[in-house]
């Protein structure tokens with residue numbers, strides 16, 4: 001089996017409790033206006049063999065408090081998603097948080113077919129026309145579902161966002177490019193672009209490479 005992946009990183013601290021493995025699937029057909037991850041929309045790039053992805057995750061499992069899967073749209077690759085989560089369950093007691101742009105009813109058949117694989121599920125598309133006041137969310141229509149006893153660790157995030165919730169993880173890829181993980185507050189990326197550009201850095205935001213989609 002092959003899986004299209006945008007990014008894989010550890011540790012990620014801005015997408016759930018503790019130090020988590022972050023996995024971003026590649027490909028999203030939902031295409032919310034204002035999405036900050038436009039680079040993850042395109043299908044057919046970032047493909048890799050599933051065993052290689054699992055090996056890469058395995059290196060971090062002993063030190064990780066959990067796995068957060070986002071995208072892109074994880075449920076756009078339903079078999080690969082199930083395989084990754086089954087692997088995590090076999091190898092780790094850490095919690096699993098999955099983000100989807102679909103609503104709960106849309107992914108309920110997958111959840112029924114794959115019981116016990118998801119502890120916390122954040123559902124709903126990003127809506128730039130709605131407010132953003134809640135933790136771990138880009139817009140307030142998004143709903144956090146606790147799907148298992150272990151998922152209760154996500155319940156404290158069902159609250160208004162605090163200052164610490166606005167933190168972002170800064171990471172560097174093999175080419176030395178920096179990228180961010182987390183839920184930026186509205187306008188944060190535009191402000192960051194202005195500051196970096198003024199300092200002489202080349203800045204390419206996700207929404208500036210829309211032609212990839």
Ligand code: SF4
Pocket residue numbers: 028029030031032035036037038040071072073100101102125126
């Ligand atoms: S916010 Fe999520 S669901 Fe919406 S277009 Fe972006 S990646 Fe897809």
